[in-house]
Amino acid sequence: xxxxxxxxxxxxxxxxxxxxxxxxxxxxxxxxxxxxxxxxxxxxxxxxxxxxxxxxxxxxxxxxxxxxxxxxxxxxxxxxxxxxxxxxxxxxxxxxxxxxxxxxxxxxxx
Amino acid sequence: xxxxxxxxxxxxxxxxxxxxxxxxxxxxxxxxxxxxxxxxxxxxxxxxxxxxxxxxxxxxxxxxxxxxxxxxxxxxxxxxxxxxxxxxxxxxxxxxxxxxxxxxxxxxxxxxxx
Numbered sequence: 612x613x614x615x616x617x618x619x620x621x622x623x624x625x626x627x628x629x630x631x632x633x634x635x636x637x638x639x640x641x642x643x644x645x646x647x648x649x650x651x652x653x654x655x656x657x658x659x660x661x662x663x664x665x666x667x668x669x670x671x672x673x674x675x676x677x678x679x680x681x682x683x684x685x686x687x688x689x690x691x692x693x694x695x696x697x698x699x700x701x702x703x704x705x706x707x708x709x710x711x712x713x714x715x716x717x718x719x720x721x
Numbered sequence: 722x723x724x725x726x727x728x729x730x731x732x733x734x735x736x737x738x739x740x741x742x743x744x745x746x747x748x749x750x751x752x753x754x755x756x757x758x759x760x761x762x763x764x765x766x767x768x769x770x771x772x773x774x775x776x777x778x779x780x781x782x783x784x785x786x787x788x789x790x791x792x793x794x795x796x797x798x799x800x801x802x803x804x805x806x807x808x809x810x811x812x813x814x815x816x817x818x819x820x821x822x823x824x825x826x827x828x829x830x831x832x833x834x835x
Contacts, residue, residue, distance in 0.1 A: 654828050654829050655764070657825065660823070706769075706776075707776075708769055711756075711765075
């Protein structure tokens, strides 16, 4: 069946360093892939998405890379800040239906 | 503009009862989706409504149902509650009904079943 999985449950980084969060997926029949950030007590917040026909997309301090050959997705956060501490989810989208991965908790050390 | 509003934010029920959760989407959004979030299963898709019609449904029993009104507001209902239904129920709205849309989530309704 279709699924989205994450490589690491927890990632700890030093403030100012770059963070890389990885995600694997098992089926490439998808419109797009999305990264969400969820802080405690809040709903998931959209970070960035990438269409399945793209390899890379950049936003403000974030970059998403899509490698369709190995079915791998990554989120890179530049100059990680304490406010980036949260759980990050990758998801694949088909229309408005999202299939989420298990989440990676990013902890930023001051 | 106002975000996605979910009510109630917290509620406690007992096994066998039923519950109704409400979601008001962002103004102008016609798609409303519901997700269940638990520590064990993560975020799972329940169903999506667009223009009052259910378009997609996840792998949940028939005890889980929903509807959407003409003003795009949506409700979901869970009947005959079980302990395993304890979860954060999230609603998300989107403008379009197809392609790659940005889904905006509400803060969720946390249901505890005793």
